[in-house]
Amino acid sequence: MIFKVIEGGRGQAVLADERPEAGRGPSPDDVRREAARRLSESGYHLSRVREFATGAPMPGALRYLSLQINFVAEALSRLDPIPVDFRSDAYWPAPPEAIRAV
Template identity: 75%
Template structure:
């Protein structure tokens, strides 16, 4: 079975996504939250928890909750600060 990527339609709409100005939007904040969560090692630990049944470290679970809270709080600001990627807005992942 072969699959083919169809150009146009949603692909073109996704590239513009209505974001014409330089101000950050909610999607930008969500992408930053996902990036920080990925770098923390949360996902491999979560998968390990499902596979082995060994609980994930509480610190990672708590960090995930903090990142979600920070992303939600930043997304509700109007306007969202241009420097929203700054470490001052996000929990430390140490």
């Protein structure tokens, strides 16, 4: 049996409404929130909790994806200015097929 956390649309609506103020570009905090959103959607946190609870190791691909996402977030946060389209998939790694199926 597989359990999946279901989040309501309100949480995603709040994230979608977070836009930089007029005349200002995205901040490093915006980039960190995007990285956290992508990690959350990948199932990383659930897999990490499962690893602590059961002792079954997290898939290596998911651990590697976390490293990649954190690296991109750090690199984008250091840019001046941060690109307005930093949420674009072009900047972020795609989850491997094995993770998307979970």
